[in-house]
Amino acid sequence: MNFVETKLGDLVATFGGRLASFSGDNSASSDVLLSGIQSLEKAGQNNLGFLANPKFRDQLLTSSAGVVLVRESQFIELQQYLKANRADAGRLLAWLVSDPYLYYAKIQQWWVSRSEFKPEPGVHPSAVVDPTADVAPTASIAANCVIGAHAKVGEGSRIEAGVVLGNHVEIGAFSRIYPNVTVYDESLIGDHCIIHSGVVIGADGFGFANEKGAWVKIPQVGQVIIGDQVEIGANTTIDRGALDDTLIGFGVKLDNQIQIAHNVTVGDHSAMAGCVGVAGSTSIGARCTVGGAAMIFGHLNIADGTHVSGASVVMSSIKEPGAYTGIFPLQQHKDWEKTAVTLKQLVKLRTELRELKKQQS
Amino acid sequence: MNFVETKLGDLVATFGGRLASFSGDNSASSDVLLSGIQSLEKAGQNNLGFLANPKFRDQLLTSSAGVVLVRESQFIELQQYLKANRADAGRLLAWLVSDPYLYYAKIQQWWVSRSEFKPEPGVHPSAVVDPTADVAPTASIAANCVIGAHAKVGEGSRIEAGVVLGNHVEIGAFSRIYPNVTVYDESLIGDHCIIHSGVVIGADGFGFANEKGAWVKIPQVGQVIIGDQVEIGANTTIDRGALDDTLIGFGVKLDNQIQIAHNVTVGDHSAMAGCVGVAGSTSIGARCTVGGAAMIFGHLNIADGTHVSGASVVMSSIKEPGAYTGIFPLQQHKDWEKTAVTLKQLVKLRTELRELKKQQS
Amino acid sequence: MNFVETKLGDLVATFGGRLASFSGDNSASSDVLLSGIQSLEKAGQNNLGFLANPKFRDQLLTSSAGVVLVRESQFIELQQYLKANRADAGRLLAWLVSDPYLYYAKIQQWWVSRSEFKPEPGVHPSAVVDPTADVAPTASIAANCVIGAHAKVGEGSRIEAGVVLGNHVEIGAFSRIYPNVTVYDESLIGDHCIIHSGVVIGADGFGFANEKGAWVKIPQVGQVIIGDQVEIGANTTIDRGALDDTLIGFGVKLDNQIQIAHNVTVGDHSAMAGCVGVAGSTSIGARCTVGGAAMIFGHLNIADGTHVSGASVVMSSIKEPGAYTGIFPLQQHKDWEKTAVTLKQLVKLRTELRELKKQQS
Structure with a gap:
């Protein structure tokens, strides 16, 4: 992406904070022209860098960045460090x-939105839109999309190539649905959402009764309801409820290849890294985080x-907030083989230990 | 979904069983009009509820459902319970x-099939169907599908938007392929199957020879063959065989995001929950169940x-049917840290214990 | 696939090696007509078989294959074995x-490329190709593809149905992109790559700053850069970098449903089996292998x-090459329950053991 050139002073006027010189003089100039954010390592004179964590402050010694976002409360200390260790600190x-990390996020958002390609509003001639669908005039529907009966696409939303929205699907305002997403009938997606490619929303939950050894399908007639400001990563799947609905709260962030089963509830502002699985009817609270490839059982x-x-398995409800882990430690394979064999004998070892204690006392 | 209104008496006539009154009088009326199944909690007077498990019988005390499916053998007990605890049991x-759970499944199927939108048979003008393909006149091919040479789509099957069927693919009768599914050349899918969005059937198995450190691809020329009444969840992948075929048996149910590698066999009526992985050439018997995120090694x-x-790892063949598990228990993170360190010393601890025993004896 | 009939002598002339008779006479004839490779079990007189591992040499006793690839250094021994145990060894x-396994791979490649269907070069009329895109005249763009502005598709590459290539995407020469793949803007894919269906390349990495409990998106403006001769399995996802790029080296082979997070580097000739997850900013060396469903933490x-x-979790950097494992051993469920409970007491058991030792010494 080519970032539009922007004067440092204009950025500061927009986002706040203040400029200062590491060298201690008054040379801080807001006239510098910047053309994007970079890491301190890669930044050039026309880039904005950021120091999110002071333990990496040595990167300031060699960075060619023109400007760097630093935490105000750490500035005096950083300034002394630079003056002592970098000849051209000025x-x-x-x-x-x-x-600084939050400012990086917000400035990057601002800059990208001014620099990126934006499609024209309207429906591409190759898209197939049901005549009963309600697409806002400011929304865009890209090539080869298929939009079902009574579907709604809100103001400013962007439906990219090859997306299929089922009947009665509703997409709020200013949401972006990347290519080749599928949204099943009746699923609802809020405002300012981002849904990445390959996501499937509203497929049937996995529900069967058993009749003499054969599985009898339980049709899944609940919905998926996704709040505002939710982001869903590539190839993640969120199943519709059996009778009730699957609910994804406000501001939830899901990474790639996550599986959310039917009737799950995910509370506001919770975030999950890639490859997590959440089984049916589990309710996850607000502001939770789930590491990659963790697995949470149902109900x-x-x-x-x-x-x-990450990679931990939750088999029972968690009543106390906190950090929870369960991971088999990695070893050299030959050591692990012995550990695994011994682990199977663990109950026996405990018994032996107790007998020893008894004999000794 | 709006369920078509149906007289209770007509449902009973169709599915069997008999009506009775919880209050013990003879007021059981088959004239009640019902408009769908609901959970006992959410059901209203015009809903059918069900009590699948008698341990939730207290839900009968407050439910507003008009009618509830109960197990005949438990009725007398439930009736006494209601008469004792609910004033308006009648x-x-x-x-x-x-x-009751099986009846719920079957009645829901019946009701949904009468209530849901069904596409007209025929091929949407935007679909690209090879002239050599054989599509039954009662089948429907939705917008933007691509159907390969010599492909067959059987009677009453429904191919939804954006599906790609390769050359020589065969879909049986009354199967439903949801949007954006991809079926590679020569894959065969049976009758009454349901394939959810994002599924990929028949991609190459992962097979390579090694030549001086570089991988040399082994072309995968086997097929995927899927029996009748199979359901496959969203974004699941089933690879074609290297030389022989990958086989999915009759009535198998696979949840979302499952990976079935090349040359795997899954026996009739087996079911797997989401995120399971089965490595190459493994043969899974009939009527097995595999919990979510379990991993089964190859061969x-x-x-x-x-x-x-769920979340268990199968590293060697299982000869005796039964329930098998291997999950690292979850702990508070600081406790787990100690457990993990100690686990690495487990072999040493065993040695120490044995020495102690020897000394003592 | 119907393999084109080929004279054995022509294969030997192309690939090298030499023919010999198991019976020890001079009857080895290069005139045999072959129509494909099969396993020794399934092969008929007109098939080529292969013995990759001499421990399966008993399959030579009953195989009906016409010809079998064997390792030259093992031939004398195999010949004696057959002469002693198979009457019609000749x-x-x-x-x-x-x-033999490498020859099988190479011969199969050769044979498939001569036998498979190949699309005509050119752009299908239903594809939507931006006028600024640069598609080589020898490339093929199948039905319903969408190709973005300034995208490039190299010589002989094959873009199959429903693929979406974003703006500024580049696909090298002789690569094959299977149906319904999505490649986000600016992603680069090399020559001779194979990308299977449902793959998503270049979606946003999972990066957020936190502001008073709410997640603030960090736009991901790095690229995905994929080297030559890379194969990527169905529904695998590779995220773009936050600022720097995500890099997949030369000859890397990724199986299905793998998640590669932002800013990961995978070194040349590394291979990963299905369902692996690699978290952000991790750097994997060259010639590594990662078993199915393993999880590698970030940084x-x-x-x-x-x-x-497979199924092992890597939580810290690995400096020494070798084989590493961490898998909870599978047990009958009732045994596992006891093991898991005892494992939570492991630290306490160690303490008790040490006290016992102290008392005894």
């Missing part, structure tokens, strides 16, 4: 803010503010 | 059946009637 | 080569030549 301007309640480590 | 009708044989718990 | 010809360095077993 080449690097400091932009003092409350939270559980996970308290608000719970953090599950 | 408001709730009982429909006595052999298996194994799993006996008929085996049940693998 | 019916089976031996083709002596340095590495790690994995040494060249490391082998991670």
Whole structure:
């Protein structure tokens, strides 16, 4: 992406904070022209860098960035460090803010939205839109999309190539649906959502009765309801409920290849990394985080503010917020073989230990 | 979905069982008009509810359902319970059946099939169908599908938007392929199958020879053959065989995001929950269940009637049916850290214990 | 697939090695007509078989194959074995080569490329190709593809139905993109690559700053850059970098449903089996193998030549090449329950053991 050239002073005027010089003089100039954010390592004179974590402050010694976002409360210390260790500290301007990483996120959003390609509103002639669908005039429907009966696409939303929206699907305003997403009938997606390619929303939950060894399908007639400001990563799947609905709360962020089963609830502002699986009817609280490839069993309640480590398995409800982990430690294969064999004998070892203790006492 | 209004008496006439009154009088009326099934919690007077498990019988005390499916053998007990604990027990009708959950499944199927939108048979003008393909006149091919040479689509089957069927693909009768599914050349799918969006059937198995450190592809020329009444969840992948075929048996049910590698066989009526992986050439018996995110290594044989718990790893063949599990228990993170460190010392601990025993004896 | 009939002598002339008779006479004839490779079990008189591993040499006793690839250095021993154990050993010809499995791979490639359907070069009328895109005249763009602005498709490449290539995407020469793949803007794919259906390349990495409990998106403006001769399995996802790029090296082979997070580097000739997850900013060396469903945490360095077993979790960097494993052993469920409970007491058991030792000494 080619970022539009922007004057440093205009950025500071928009986002706040203040400029200062690492060299201690008054040379901080807001006239510098910037053409994008870069890491301190890769940044050039026309880039904005950021120091999110002061433990990487040595990167300031060699960075060619023109300006760097630093935490205001750390500036004096950083300034002393640079003056002591970098001869041309004056080449690097400091932009003092409350939270450099957050400013990076917000400035990057602003810059990308001014720099990226935006499709014209309207429906591409190759798209197949049911005449009963209601597409806002400011929305765009790209090539080869298929939009079902009574579907709605809100103001400013962007439906990219090859997306299929079923009947009665509703997409709110200013949402972006990337190519080749499928949304089943009756699923509802909020405003300002981002749905990445290959996502499937509203497919049938996995529900069967058993009749003499054969599985009898239970039709899944609940909906998927997704709140505002939700982002869903590539190839993630969210199943519709059996009778009730599957609910994804406000501001939830799901990474790629996550599986959310039927009737799950995910609370506001929770986030899950890639490859997580959540089984049916589990309710995950607000502001939880789930690490990559963790697996959460069905019919559980996970308290608000719970953090599950990657690759961990949650088999029962979690009532107390906190950090939870269960991972088999990695070893050299030959050592693991012995550990695994011994682990199977663990109950026996405990018995032996207790007998020893008894004999000794 | 708006369910077509149906007289209770007509449902009973179709599915069997008999009506009874919880209050013990003879007021059970088959004239009640019903407009769908609901959970006991959400059901209203015009809904059918069901009590699948008697441990939730307290839901009968407050449910507003008009009618509830209950197990005939449990009715007397439930009736006494309601008469003792609910003043207006007479408001709730009982429909006595052999298996309420199975009846729920079957009645829901019947009701949905009468209530849902069905596309007209025929090929949408935007679909690209090879002239050598053989599409039954009662089948429907939706917008933007691409159907390859010599492909066959059987009677009453429904191919939804954006599906790509390769050359020589065969879909049986009354199967439903949801949007954006891809079926590679020569794959065969049976009758009454349901394939959800994003599924990929018949992609190359993962096979390579190694030549001085570089991988040399082994072309995968086997097929995928899928029996009748199979359901496959969203974004699941089933690879074609290297030389022989990958086989999915009659009535198999696969949830979302499952990976079935080349030359795997899955026996009739087996079911797997989401995110399971089955590595190459493994043969899974009939009537097995595999919990979510379980992983089964390659070249194994799993006996008929085996049940693998979610998140468990199967590294060797299972000869005896039964329930098998291997999950690292979840702990608070700081406790897990100690457990993990100690686990690496487990072999050493065993040695120490044995030495202690020797000294003591 | 119907393999074109080929004279054995022509194959030997093309690939090298030499023919010999298991019966020891001079009857080895290069005139045999072959119509494909099969396993020794399924092969008929007109098939080429192969013995990759001498421990399966008993399959030579009953195979009906016309010819079998065997390792030259093992031939004398195999010949004696057959002469002693198979009366009609003379019916089976031996083709002596340095590495039968590698020859199988190469011959199969050759044969498939001569036997398979190949589309005509050119753009299908239903495809939507931006006028600024640059498609080589020898490339083929199938039905319902959407090709973005300034995209490039190289010589002889084959873009199959429903593929969406974003703006500025580049596909090298002789690559094959299977149906319904999505490639986001600016992603680069090399020559001779194979990308299977449902793959998503270049979706946003999972990056957010946190502002008072709410997640603020960090736009992902790095690229995905994929080297030559890479194969990527169905429904695998590779995210674009946040600022820097995600890099997939030369000859890398990724199986199905793998998740590669932003800013990951995968070194040349590394291979990963299905369902692996690699978290952000991890660097995997060259010639590594990662077993199915393994999970590698973020910000790690994995040494060249490391082998991670399936279903194992890598939580810290690996500096020494070798084989690493961490899998909870599978047990009958009731035994596992006891093991899991005891495992939570492991730290306490260690303490008790140490106290016992102290008392005893």
